[in-house]
Amino acid sequence: MDFLGNAFGLLAAHPIRPLVSLHHMEKIDPIFPNMTRMKSLEHLYHVANFDPQRILQQTVCYDRRFSWTVSVSWGYVVQVFEHNVQLPDAQRVQESYLPWKKNAYGTLYEFNTRKFEVDPCKRQLVYFLDEVSVGVDGIKTIYKKKAYENCTFTKNSPRKLDEIRVFSHKLELDKKQLVAPRRHCCDILPSTSDKVMEIGIRECKEDELIYMHN
Incomplete structure (x- = not known):
């Protein structure tokens, strides 16, 4: 799929299939805040080297x-919702991007989408x-807030x-998992x-x- 602008929604809810390529990068905003397009890609590819099969899964x-819902797009972003979100809704792609072009029927996608909340105080928390790092217990990725909104909140x-x-x-997929991949749990x-x-x-x-909603 070709698109313009902010790729966040697509990358944060990437299909279970492995990431193959990113193209038309000149039309896409930097995928990490406070970085150039090139630095953003280097940042993503750096973490992908640690676990190529898991990137963006x-x-x-x-x-x-606390009744929070947490969505992890490994190697890219963690989102924290302040309430329980049903699993199918948490897996929907947020329309943060613009379509490459529209047709007479409007904008049609091959996947389920949901609107991207404009008000940052109503939006889920995002940690990029x-x-x-790698240690004896496996791989550790650290995600941090890159923006702080002036929002009121409870304890x-x-x-x-x-x-x-x-x-x-590190995710090592055998032949069966490659044919019928399944999401992991957290x-x-x-x-x-x-x-x-x-x-x-x-x-x-x-x-x-x-496991049953792949």
């Missing part, structure tokens, strides 16, 4: 204590990839979070700070919703 988990709001850490193991882990969220990515069990 989306998983969704729920913080039952900041750094990646249970995710707006207090400054950083999100995601732990995973869990909210205990954290020592109320300004940091920690998430673990793992294989789903067959009875988990995200």
Whole structure:
């Protein structure tokens, strides 16, 4: 699909198929804030080298204590919604971009979309990839806020979070998984700070919703 402008919505809810290419980059805004197009691509490709099969793969988990919904697009962004979002809605592509061209029938897409909220105080919290490292326990990616809005919030709001850490193991797909790929699941882990969220990515069990909604 060709499009113009802000690619955030598409990259944050990328299909389960591996990322193959990005093209017409001269028509697309930098995919990371405060970077040029070239630096943004270098940043994405740098983390992709650590786990090529997992790059941009989306998983969704729920913080039952606060009723938050968390969507991880690995290597790119983590989104935190201040309420429970049904899984199919969390997987919809946000229309942050502009269509390459419109036809007589309007704008038609091959995937489900939802409107991109204009008001930043009504929008989900967004944390972009900041750094990646490898240790004995696997791969750690750290995501941070790049913009701070002057929004009012309660003590249970995710707006207090400054950083999100995601732990995973390198994704090695066998022949069966390549033929019928499945999303992974994630869990909210205990954290020592109320300004940091920690998430673990793992294989789903067959009875988990995200496994059945690929």
